[in-house]
Amino acid sequence: MLSSIRTVWLVFLHMFKKRVTIEYPEKKAFLAPRWRGRIVLTRDPDHNERCVACYLCAAVCPTDCISLQATEDENGRRKPEYFRINFSRCIFCGLCEDACPTYSIQLVPDFEMGEYKRQDLVYEKEDLLIDGQGKYHGYNFYRVAGVAVGVKGKGEGENESAPVDRKKLVP
Amino acid sequence: MSETWIHILIIVCVLLGMVTIAAGLIYVERRMLAVWQERYGPNRVGPFGIFQVMADMVKIFFKEDWIPGFVDRKVFIVAPTIIMITTLLSFAIVPFAPGIVVANLNVGILFFLAMSSLGAYTIVLAGWASNNKYSLIGGLRGAAQMISYEVFMGLSLMGVVILAGSFNMTDIVMEQKGMWNVVPQFIGFVIFFIAGLAETHRLPFDIPEAESELIAGFHSEYSGMKFGMFFVGEYLGITLVSAMTTVLFFGGWLGPSFLPPIVWFLIKMFAFILVFVLLRASLPRPRYDQLMSWGWKILLPLALLNLLVTGAIVLYNQ
Ligand code: SF4
Ligand code: SF4
Numbered sequence: 467m468l469s470s471i472r473t474v475w476l477v478f479l480h481m482f483k484k485r486v487t488i489e490y491p492e493k494k495a496f497l498a499p500r501w502r503g504r505i506v507l508t509r510d511p512d513h514n515e516r517c518v519a520c521y522l523c524a525a526v527c528p529t530d531c532i533s534l535q536a537t538e539d540e541n542g543r544r545k546p547e548y549f550r551i552n553f554s555r556c557i558f559c560g561l562c563e564d565a566c567p568t569y570s571i572q573l574v575p576d577f578e579m580g581e582y583k584r585q586d587l588v589y590e591k592e593d594l595l596i597d598g599q600g601k602y603h604g605y606n607f608y609r610v611a612g613v614a615v616g617v618k619g620k621g622e623g624e625n626e627s628a629p630v631d632r633k634k635l636v637p
Numbered sequence: 638m639s640e641t642w643i644h645i646l647i648i649v650c651v652l653l654g655m656v657t658i659a660a661g662l663i664y665v666e667r668r669m670l671a672v673w674q675e676r677y678g679p680n681r682v683g684p685f686g687i688f689q690v691m692a693d694m695v696k697i698f699f700k701e702d703w704i705p706g707f708v709d710r711k712v713f714i715v716a717p718t719i720i721m722i723t724t725l726l727s728f729a730i731v732p733f734a735p736g737i738v739v740a741n742l743n744v745g746i747l748f749f750l751a752m753s754s755l756g757a758y759t760i761v762l763a764g765w766a767s768n769n770k771y772s773l774i775g776g777l778r779g780a781a782q783m784i785s786y787e788v789f790m791g792l793s794l795m796g797v798v799i800l801a802g803s804f805n806m807t808d809i810v811m812e813q814k815g816m817w818n819v820v821p822q823f824i825g826f827v828i829f830f831i832a833g834l835a836e837t838h839r840l841p842f843d844i845p846e847a848e849s850e851l852i853a854g855f856h857s858e859y860s861g862m863k864f865g866m867f868f869v870g871e872y873l874g875i876t877l878v879s880a881m882t883t884v885l886f887f888g889g890w891l892g893p894s895f896l897p898p899i900v901w902f903l904i905k906m907f908a909f910i911l912v913f914v915l916l917r918a919s920l921p922r923p924r925y926d927q928l929m930s931w932g933w934k935i936l937l938p939l940a941l942l943n944l945l946v947t948g949a950i951v952l953y954n955q
Pocket of ligand 1: 505523526527528529530531532551555556557558559560561562563
């Protein structure tokens with residue numbers, strides 16, 4: 467009984483406290499740099515697409531909302547022919563970012579993607595691809611990978627030794 | 638203007654005034670709940686969000702008013718009107734200011750008690766007609782709640798009646814010229830207010846509704862304006878109980894003369910309405926058996942004791 471009255475009094479005192487609401491469209495809440503929001507596809511320092519169309523993100527995605535098709539350019543460099551994310555299904559879990567071997571797919575702190583039509587939430591590659599490197603700077607997959615696709619010659623990558631001459635390996 | 642026309646004017650003013658206040662309470666409640674929960678509440682539509690009421694009203698009027706196929710159609714339609722009618726009828730006996738009363742009945746309090754008991758039919762009938770187990774449980778709980786609070790509600794008012802020597806509301810107000818009834822009848826006031834909470838089915842006694850247990854209890858199946866009637870009926874009930882508390886225990890329109898009587902009445906009434914909202918913001922809902930045992934084992938004996946002591950003192954002083 468007494469505790470009920472105390473409760474009522476304490477709730478009454480809340481009247482004089484500061485409001486916790488952030489009045490959204492005018493003021494915005496702070497979003498941490500690693501906040502998981504809208505997904506982007508980034509480019510490497512040479513301004514080429516980072517994505518190598520390995521399908522790892524599509525495979526790991528728990529809601530199956532990534533759809534892509536691999537293709538190759540004249541140098542044999544893999545890239546996605548189309549890359550499509552259905553944001554009406556994406557749960558922003560960030561697993562695709564974890565799975566990506568090239569830091570291509572990244573979640574950025576932005577959530578204001580409301581649309582009137584569901585179809586408008588399906589983002590194509592043009593919508594996803596940004597000009598910069600996103601959160602991870604300086605990484606260029608094809609500079610550390612063994613395969614030569616016109617970015618570097620064989621054996622010229624970072625921490626890469628020159629190719630072994632197989633004929634010299636004969637005992 | 639003849640006597641009759643003035644009377645009709647009063648009736649129309651009371652009717653419109655009360656329904657407007659009840660509708661405005663939607664806004665007041667949302668806003669004040671927010672204040673007590675450190676939020677802002679609706680503050681977008683118009684200055685301070687005051688037009689939220691209109692937006693809500695427009696919305697509820699244009700919603701589809703759907704009657705499910707499995708319900709008992711006639712009772713289903715009648716049920717929500719009962720609470721509006723009985724509560725509005727109860728306002729007939731409330732004296733707002735000297736002369737501003739719809740019906741100056743000499744059995745005023747009894748009329749109020751009768752009407753508030755009839756209001757319980759809304760819940761029972763709505764719960765029954767909905768043909769849905771959650772609604773039925775809500776209706777049953779409404780009935781259980783009704784038999785637990787009606788008794789001590791009536792008894793708690795008898796102290797006031799003894800002091801005034803009359804059932805007439807105007808007489809009761811005039812009797813409080815020297816001292817408001819809340820001082821000699823403090824226990825009666827507390828008990829009546831608790832009963833009033835239960836009577837309006839407000840939190841913490843919204844047991845028949847109990848969203849967290851029964852979806853929406855007796856009005857789960859209602860939509861559109863029929864649901865709106867329950868809603869407005871509930872707010873009318875709050876206004877009524879606040880008005881009755883003001884009249885019976887806080888001297889009605891009496892107050893220092895720098896404000897007109899009707900203003901004093903409204904100030905007091907709104908203070909109680911805010912207490913209703915504050916209680917909603919702070920207290921959890923008891924189980925319905927807890928309410929019943931509380932009502933029968935504590936509040937009823939207390940009300941009887943209060944009645945006995947008041948009667949004895951009045952007799953002794955004669
Ligand atoms: S964030 Fe999760 S749900 Fe969204 S695309 Fe990536 S893996 Fe799929
Ligand atoms: S975004 Fe990353 S994980 Fe997905 S296909 Fe491209 S490279 Fe592979």
